[in-house]
Amino acid sequence: xxxxxxxxxxxxxxxxxxxxxxxxxxxxxxxxxxxxxxxxxxxxxxxxxxxxxxxxxxxxxxxxxxxxxxxxxxxxxxxxxxxxxxxxxxxxxxxxxxxxxxxxxxxxxxxxxxxxxxxxxxxxxxxxxxxxxxxxxxxxxxxxxxxxxxxxxxxxxxxxxxxxxxxxxxxxxxxxxxxxxxxxxxxxxxxxxxxxxxxxxxxxxxxxxxxxxxxxxxxxxxxxxxxxxxxxxxxxxxxxxxxxxxxxxxxxxxxxxxxxxxxxxxxxxxxxxxxxxxxxxxxxxxxxxxxxxxxxxxxxxxxxxxxx
Numbered sequence: 001x002x003x004x005x006x007x008x009x010x011x012x013x014x015x016x017x018x019x020x021x022x023x024x025x026x027x028x029x030x031x032x033x034x035x036x037x038x039x040x041x042x043x044x045x046x047x048x049x050x051x052x053x054x055x056x057x058x059x060x061x062x063x064x065x066x067x068x069x070x071x072x073x074x075x076x077x078x079x080x081x082x083x084x085x086x087x088x089x090x091x092x093x094x095x096x097x098x099x100x101x102x103x104x105x106x107x108x109x110x111x112x113x114x115x116x117x118x119x120x121x122x123x124x125x126x127x128x129x130x131x132x133x134x135x136x137x138x139x140x141x142x143x144x145x146x147x148x149x150x151x152x153x154x155x156x157x158x159x160x161x162x163x164x165x166x167x168x169x170x171x172x173x174x175x176x177x178x179x180x181x182x183x184x185x186x187x188x189x190x191x192x193x194x195x196x197x198x199x200x201x202x203x204x205x206x207x208x209x210x211x212x213x214x215x216x217x218x219x220x221x222x223x224x225x226x227x228x229x230x231x232x233x234x235x236x237x238x239x240x241x242x243x244x245x246x247x248x249x250x251x252x253x254x255x256x257x258x259x260x261x262x263x264x265x266x267x268x269x270x271x272x273x274x275x276x277x278x279x280x281x282x283x284x285x286x287x288x289x290x291x292x293x294x295x296x297x298x299x300x301x302x303x304x305x306x307x308x
Contacts, residue, residue, distance in 0.1 A: 004097050004104075005132035007032070007113030007206065010120035012169035014148040015140035016188040018236035021115040021224055023199060026217040029208060031107035033100060033114040034070040034224040039122040041068070043092045052090040065095060073226055074103050093129040111208065115224065120169055127178040136202060137173055140188035141273050142166040142264045143257055147248035152232050159256050160289065163263035170267040187271075192240050249276070258285040 007024070009017045009032065025032045042049070042061065050057040062085050065071065066078035081102060088094045104112035119126060123135055146162045149155040156162050177183050184205040191198040195215055203210045222237040235244070248257070258277035261268065262285050268275075275282070 003132065004100060004112070004130055005134070006100050006130055007111065008119050008123070008126055008133060008135045009113060009115040009117075009138065010123065010135055010173075011117050011138040012120070012140070012145055012166045013117045013154065014145050014152065014232075015117065016138045016191060016236075017115050017117045018225060018233045019188075019240070020136065020138055020186070020191065020202075022217045022222065022236055023195070023214045024113070024202070025223055026213045026220060027203075027208065027211050028213065029109050030111045030113065031103055031109045032224055033103050033112070034073055034226075035116045036068060036070055036096075036099065036114060037116050037118065038092075038096050038099075038114075039116075039119060039125060042095075043122075043125065046092065058085075058090055061095070065099065069226070069229065071099075073224070074099075074106070076102050076106060096129060111206065121172055123173075123178045123183070124176055127182065133178070133182065134206065135178055135183040136205070137183055137185045138188055138191070139170070139185060139271060141245075141248070142268060143248045143252065143260050143276065144188075144244070146256070146260050147252050148232075150251075159259045160263055163260040167264045167267050170264075170271065174267075174270070189245055192242055192245060195240055254281055255285060258282045259289070262286045262289070 007030075009021055009024070011017050021032045021034075024030050042064065049061050052058045052061065062082050066076075066081055071078070071081075076099075081098065084098060084102075085095060088098065100112050100114060104110075120135075120137060126135075127133055142163055145166050146159055149162045156165065173183075173185075184202065186198060186202060196210075199214050200210045218237055218239050225233050225237055227234045227237065235241070252260075254277060258281040261275050261277050262282050265282075
């Protein structure tokens with residue numbers, strides 16, 4: 001297996017990674033695999049799987065990988081994957097490399113990548129796996145992200161929680177980037193407003209010639225996206241619409257917007273997202289949330305004393 005230099009598309013979920021995947025995947029020299037969540041699904045569970053030198057542990061890991069719905073959607077052969085894996089030095093790095101390399105060969109392209117948004121939290125691990133890897137971080141207005149999370153199954157259940165997730169992703173990207181400038185940051189708003197200029201910049205970062213086919217991504221059959229299984233990704237296989245840029249202004253309440261702006265203020269400022277709520281709205285929300293937090297801590301303290 002040749003040395004890989006994969007592309008990883010990362011970002012806070014619902015930031016446009018699927019749209020960017022479809023655009024890049026339309027390039028004749030590129031194939032972007034769907035979300036494997038390889039680090040979360042497998043590497044973070046390495047103690048659960050145990051020593052891969054143990055045949056039972058290794059076989060369990062291989063069968064878990066080929067059981068992914070994304071593996072089937074990549075149209076790979078499970079038998080071939082397992083057979084080749086038996087010949088490799090047993091490691092998580094080699095198995096992810098094999099998965100991506102088989103996908104590259106299946107699609108007959110020169111450049112392969114993978115799109116798992118939360119791989120942003122593990123970029124340094126992935127760079128240890130693949131020192132030549134490059135990362136494209138797509139960033140989206142947190143108010144649009146939080147508004148979008150109302151329609152997906154992984155919401156934390158609160159605006160405060162969802163805004164906190166966005167803040168964590170942005171802070172991680174800022175504090176723990178991959179080394180050697182191997183990351184390119186792209187704002188979703190720029191991609192939607194001027195897709196050609198944005199994609200030309202991405203291609204330059206990747207050392208690829210720009211192809212007009214990338215702008216016509218929606219004319220090909222969706223690849224790497226199963227809208228039946230993940231209906232919230234439906235817009236990513238349609239033409240770009242600027243409606244997505246301001247929809248949150250109509251769909252969120254003033255209190256929700258102020259809450260996001262209070263929770264995510266520092267990262268929003270650093271990324272040049274201007275406030276929308278008034279100062280008094282944000283102050284009111286901040287006061288309410290701080291009071292609620294104080295009451296929760298007091299209640300927890302009293303409950304502990306009662307148990308004692």
